[in-house]
Amino acid sequence: MKSKKATVKYRASNLTFWQKVYKYRVLLLMCLPVIVFFFAFSYMPLPGIWVAFVKYNYRKGIFGSKFIGFDNFKFLFTSGKLSVLTRNTILYNVAFILLGNMLAVFVAILLNEVRCKWFRKVSQTMMFLPYFISQVLVGYLVFNLLNYDTGLVNSILKSLGVAEENLFQPYSDPNVWPPILILVYLWQQTGYNSVVYFASIMGIDGEMMEASKVDGANGFQRIRYIILPSLKPTIVILLLFALGGIVKGNFGLFYNIIGTNSLLYDTTDIIETYVYRATMTDFNFSTASAVGLYQSVIGFVIVMTVNFIVKKIEPDYSLF
Amino acid sequence: MENKTTKIKLDRSELMIRGFGYVFITIFAVCCLLPFLIIISTSFTKESIILAEGVQFLPKEFTTAGYNAVLKTGSIFKAYILTIGMTGIGTFLGLFFISMAGYALQRKDFPFRNVISFYIYFTSLFSAGLAPYYLMMTQTYHLKDNYLAVLLPLMMSPWLVIMMKNFVKAIPHELTESGKIDGAGDFKIYYSIILPLIKPALATIGLFLALGYWNEWYQSSLFLTSKVDVKPLQFMLYEVINKTDALKNSVAGQYVNITDIPSNSVKMATAVLATGPVIFVYPFVQKYFISGVTVGAVKG
Numbered sequence: 001m002k003s004k005k006a007t008v009k010y011r012a013s014n015l016t017f018w019q020k021v022y023k024y025r026v027l028l029l030m031c032l033p034v035i036v037f038f039f040a041f042s043y044m045p046l047p048g049i050w051v052a053f054v055k056y057n058y059r060k061g062i063f064g065s066k067f068i069g070f071d072n073f074k075f076l077f078t079s080g081k082l083s084v085l086t087r088n089t090i091l092y093n094v095a096f097i098l099l100g101n102m103l104a105v106f107v108a109i110l111l112n113e114v115r116c117k118w119f120r121k122v123s124q125t126m127m128f129l130p131y132f133i134s135q136v137l138v139g140y141l142v143f144n145l146l147n148y149d150t151g152l153v154n155s156i157l158k159s160l161g162v163a164e165e166n167l168f169q170p171y172s173d174p175n176v177w178p179p180i181l182i183l184v185y186l187w188q189q190t191g192y193n194s195v196v197y198f199a200s201i202m203g204i205d206g207e208m209m210e211a212s213k214v215d216g217a218n219g220f221q222r223i224r225y226i227i228l229p230s231l232k233p234t235i236v237i238l239l240l241f242a243l244g245g246i247v248k249g250n251f252g253l254f255y256n257i258i259g260t261n262s263l264l265y266d267t268t269d270i271i272e273t274y275v276y277r278a279t280m281t282d283f284n285f286s287t288a289s290a291v292g293l294y295q296s297v298i299g300f301v302i303v304m305t306v307n308f309i310v311k312k313i314e315p316d317y318s319l320f
Numbered sequence: 321m322e323n324k325t326t327k328i329k330l331d332r333s334e335l336m337i338r339g340f341g342y343v344f345i346t347i348f349a350v351c352c353l354l355p356f357l358i359i360i361s362t363s364f365t366k367e368s369i370i371l372a373e374g375v376q377f378l379p380k381e382f383t384t385a386g387y388n389a390v391l392k393t394g395s396i397f398k399a400y401i402l403t404i405g406m407t408g409i410g411t412f413l414g415l416f417f418i419s420m421a422g423y424a425l426q427r428k429d430f431p432f433r434n435v436i437s438f439y440i441y442f443t444s445l446f447s448a449g450l451a452p453y454y455l456m457m458t459q460t461y462h463l464k465d466n467y468l469a470v471l472l473p474l475m476m477s478p479w480l481v482i483m484m485k486n487f488v489k490a491i492p493h494e495l496t497e498s499g500k501i502d503g504a505g506d507f508k509i510y511y512s513i514i515l516p517l518i519k520p521a522l523a524t525i526g527l528f529l530a531l532g533y534w535n536e537w538y539q540s541s542l543f544l545t546s547k548v549d550v551k552p553l554q555f556m557l558y559e560v561i562n563k564t565d566a567l568k569n570s571v572a573g574q575y576v577n578i579t580d581i582p583s584n585s586v587k588m589a590t591a592v593l594a595t596g597p598v599i600f601v602y603p604f605v606q607k608y609f610i611s612g613v614t615v616g617a618v619k620g
Contacts, residue, residue: 020431026506027424031436034421034481041453041473042443044460048452062455107348110341119342125603126349129356132602134535134554137595140561140587141355144362144375150584152358155374187352195613219333252538259562275450280542285451292449300446320441 052289072290081274082294089249089270095182096189096250097242103190105231108197109223124198127191139256142184146170174267177258181268185253200234201227237317240310244303247295251276271295356599363387363588370584386585387593396593398550406471406552407533414475414529415522422484423510428493437485444478454542469543470552474532480525483612487521488514524612527605534598553594560590 021028052072054065076082107127114120130138145152146168154167170176204227212222249270258268260277271291278288311318358375363386365379373380390396425433447453463469491514499509515522540555551559 024430024432027427027430028432030420030424030507030510031432033417034440034476035436037417037472037476038440038443038478042447045448045452045456048455049448051452051455061459062452107345110337110344113337113341114345115338119345123345123349125606127345127352128606128609129599129602130352132531132598133595134537134557136535136537136554136558136561137591140557140591141359143561144358145355150370150374152375158374190348191352192609192613195610199610199614218331219337223337256558272450279451279454285455288451289449292451296446296449303445 049289049293051285052293054286056284056286072286073294076287076290076294082291084266085269085271085274085291086247086298088267089247089272092178092181092249092270093242093246095178096185097239097246099182100186100189100193101235101238101242103186104193105197105228105235107190107194108201109227111194111198112201112227113219124191127194129191130188131192135252135256138184138188138253139259142180142257146180171261172263174264177264177268181253181257184257185250188253196234196238197231200231204230233317240306240317243306245299246302247271247299249273359588359591363585363592365585367583367585383585386583386589389583389586390589390593395550395556396553396590399553399556399594402467402550403534403553406467406536407530410471410475410533411526411529414480415526418476418481418484418525419488419515419518419522420510421481422488423514424506425481425485426489427496427506437482440478440481457543464543465545465547466543467548470536470539473539474529474536480528484521484525487518487524491517520608520611523605524608527608528612531598557590557594561587 015023048062051062051065053067053069054062055068055071056062057065111120111124114123144150148154148167148169148171151168157167170180208226209222212226217225249272251270251272254268254270254273255276258264258273260281275288275291275295278284278291307318307320358377361377361379362370362375364382364384365376366381366383367385369376369380421436424430425437427433457469458464461469495513495517496509499513504512535554536552537554537558540552541558544551544555
């Protein structure tokens with residue numbers, strides 16, 4: 001690796017920038033669509049962040065509107081809105097990441113213990129299904145399980161003879177949603193998440209397993225002392241990846257399940273859903289952009305910090 | 321790959337774990353399937369029964385009324401054509417652009433590869449957020465009510481490019497060298513040597529793209545207003561499902577035509593029709609996703 005790099009550098013350093021451009025024009029052209037794409041859709045919106053610092057006026061445009069400094073942010077901070085949104089977003093993500101990975105590891109280990117190939121294949125296919133469907137359908141499935149009038153849960157409760165007033169009414173009760181949303185997340189993602197872990201278990205040296213048997217280790221000890229330690233690097237890397245996105249909410253999940261049901265916002269409103277409503281319903285672009293910028297900056301700082309710390313401790317695990 | 325531990329006599333703990341494994345996995349897998357069965361069977365149930373008894377495991381009185389109503393209007397066919405068209409065009413173009421860039425970016429002699437890779441990776445680290453993006457799309461690009469607003473943004477993502485780069489890296493670079501010796505240009509090498517060798521990668525990334533297009537509702541909800549008649553399937557489903565709520569929430573006394581409210585069976589039928597193709601196809605393509613997840617977990 002190292003020596004190759006050096007020779008390339010030597011060869012390339014003889015050329016000026018434009019000579020290099022000319023020499024590698026074909027490879028550059030091959031990258032051009034991708035470069036243009038990310039310029040048009042990821043870099044072009046960046047100057048528009050300015051809208052967070054103005055009192056947006058549709059007729060005057062972003063750069064003609066009155067500059068008001070940090071007033072948009074001030075309002076969000078003092079009203080406490082931002083802290084609620086941040087709390088919800090982070091707490092949900094922590095639950096998703098921790099429980100999601102724990103369940104995925106658990107499922108992968110059990111899937112490995114199951115020896116019947118046919119069973120393994122069919123069950124994996126079934127567990128993968130929720131990952132393939134649109135978030136719109138997920139929201140609708142949840143609605144059909146939980147709604148007051150026709151939902152499955154209430155049908156079951158009714159058949160058990162539960163009184164009308166004691167039926168389950170989640171769509172007007174904010175407190176029941178954190179566990180429900182976590183369950184839906186686990187339902188949708190576990191099949192997919194367990195694949196990586198399952199693949200790394202399959203990669204464990206079979207001889208090691210056998211040796212442990214010969215040494216008299218029982219099944220639990222084999223999982224505890226061989227499988228789990230072998231999974232550790234994968235777990236750490238996936239957790240680090242996830243940690244980098246801890247302030248990014250799962251918009252599709254929340255918006256399709258909760259929608260614009262303001263009764264539930266207290267426990268279910270995350271940064272993404274708030275920004276979406278501020279943009280699409282209230283056309284309050286300045287507030288929306290202020291929240292979005294806050295999120296981007298915090299997210300960026302977290303990724304950089306995580307990467308910096310990881311690089312210090314274990315360079316192999318660092319993201320870049 | 322199969323661990324050969326089965327040959328040795330099983331002790332009690334092994335049996336317990338295995339038995340628990342079968343039970344737990346079975347329950348979990350059935351739970352993954354159950355909501356779909358409920359939707360499908362309820363879509364064949366008479367409306368009056370749905371309203372009286374709720375959703376069904378098995379249709380009590382079988383009817384295809386919901387499907388008839390959906391198919392009669394014909395708008396679902398238009399949505400199908402639009403969605404299939406966008407999925408086809410978007411996936412094809414996306415694959416072409418991503419694989420081309422993926423090849424160029426893994427070439428060790430390409431002096432700009434690190435700069436360009438960082439340029440792409442940075443977009444996943446810091447973004448402008450929804451409001452500036454929305455303003456740009458509607459006011460600078462004037463893409464409101466334009467299908468391009470849905471087609472273009474889904475065409476690539478940083479991690480798909482990185483994934484492709486990792487896939488191509490596995491091709492020995494001697495092949496590029498031998499192509500060069502034979503006098504082939506870089507594009508020719510990509511097109512006739514590399515492309516045929518990365519078919520599994522193309523399948524994997526193509527499937528991620530296709531799934532993204534098929535399940536797309538988000539960009540549509542941002543940019544396609546009621547002025548556009550034909551919507552992508554999932555967004556059409558979204559509108560059908562949420563129409564009732566919108567009507568319910570409208571101010572009392574306002575004129576609401578009761579026939580405008582889609583019945584439960586119509587919603588269910590739309591849900592089944594919009595999702596159907598994916599459910600039929602995914603068991604066959606699942607393995608490509610699995611290879612993608614395993615490669616994708618490796619950092620760029």
